[in-house]
Structures are given as C-alpha cells and as structure tokens.
Amino acid sequence: MTHLTFIRTLFLFLVAFSICKCTSNAQSDSILKSITVSPVAALKGADITGEHTFGTGLDLGFNVNKFVSIHGTALTYETENWKSGIVDESEIYGRANFVKYAKETFVLYGKGGVARDWTNDDWALGVGLGAELRLNKHVALGSDYTIRAWFNGNEKDSLARAFVALSF
Numbered sequence: 001m002t003h004l005t006f007i008r009t010l011f012l013f014l015v016a017f018s019i020c021k022c023t024s025n026a027q028s029d030s031i032l033k034s035i036t037v038s039p040v041a042a043l044k045g046a047d048i049t050g051e052h053t054f055g056t057g058l059d060l061g062f063n064v065n066k067f068v069s070i071h072g073t074a075l076t077y078e079t080e081n082w083k084s085g086i087v088d089e090s091e092i093y094g095r096a097n098f099v100k101y102a103k104e105t106f107v108l109y110g111k112g113g114v115a116r117d118w119t120n121d122d123w124a125l126g127v128g129l130g131a132e133l134r135l136n137k138h139v140a141l142g143s144d145y146t147i148r149a150w151f152n153g154n155e156k157d158s159l160a161r162a163f164v165a166l167s168f
Contacts, residue, residue: 032168036061038142042075045158054078055088059163067097071113079119091115093126107132115148124148132165140165 042055057075064070073091093113100107108131115124130144146159 034063036165036167038163038165040163043160047155069095105134122152122154124150
C-alpha cells in the first residue's frame, strides 16, 4: 500500500509541475535550471508544543519565476524504529519569497499548502515561514517552520525542517 501512495504523491507533483511549466513564461534554456532537489531533516511536534518526532525526506521544487515556486515533499518519521511506511507524509505547497538581501543571497519566504498523513489517513492545511542562505548559485542552506491543522481528528501540530537545496 505504501508504494501505491508514493506513486500517487509523485503523480500529483508531476501534474502540478506540468501545469506550472505550461503557464510559465520562463525564457530559460533548460527546464533543469528551474528545479531544486533538497534532502530534508524534520522535527514534527505533537500539539504544536508537545513531543517531537525526527524525520527525513526529500523536497522537489520548481521555480515558476524569481519569487514563486511549487514544491512536493515526501517524509518518513522515526516511528517503530524506522519500520513504518516508506512515505509517512507528503506535502504539496507554494512558496513566495518576501525579502531578498545582500544580492539575493539571503531570502525570507512564506509557504502554504496541503499535507497528507498516509499512516493516519488524514489531510491538513499548513502555513509557515522560512529563511534560506544561498552559498552559491547551486547550493543553499535553509530552514522553515509550519503549523498544520488536520481535518480528521489529528491535533494541530508543527513541522520544523532544515535542508540543503541543490539546483542545476
């Protein structure tokens, strides 16, 4: 079942990616210049201030323009000694850069999107803020914090992430 849910998540990301590319006026030579791949370390906090669970995953992003991007994330958490599903949660979110400092090497951004908990069969809406430090044109370090509200019984929770963004 977890392989099927991963395929569904990947399919949703590819559909969103295709829509963005079709509606974008990007004059880039290659579509690869608009893609970011980010290994992610995450801490999920129960009830916003409760116990934390460590997780890891992958974030794929597509830059629609200089200020807006769309991302898809797949995370797995350290539950049952890493013996839970391959993908415990996935998320599709939009990111908007608010402020860029020092020749665009430091960026503050907001994010909002939809998350899916495959373990508890639940959906959530989340909003958050983040910061990113671009070390060069291909590597950036970042962190963000999201508060999520679940629809089917899960309590509100928080998700803090740290990542290394790699672009082509």
